Amino acid sequence: MWTTLNVRTHEHFEMIDITREIEKLVKKSGVKSGRCVVYVPHTTAAVTINENADPSVKRDILHELSKVIPWNDEYTHMEGNSAAHILSTLVGVSELLPIEEGHLLLGTWQGVYFCEFDGPRSRKVLISVVED
């Protein structure tokens, strides 16, 4: 079974911490040991896991990604958002998280981030909690 998490983004490029929302769904599921699949059904967004302590990490990730894949280049895609499509593929649209003792087994500094590459928009994240 999949649960939809609605995410409203406010910037063109943005990383939004969705760890707490995912933790809530894990708790609601009652699963003590298992796995949680987080899937982004979009072609210009992604999901990743990284540091949630210092916000400058988010800023640096987005800043460097936009240098690797610049918004304006010799792209042919008519919609004009090829960079967002490429970033979605590079960062990836799914993550698999371990669950132990009813909680996400994340490292001390890890958080789950929805990555917006062509916002602002209304987005969806699909989440499935599976018991071992």
Ligand code: ZN
């Ligand atoms: Zn496009």
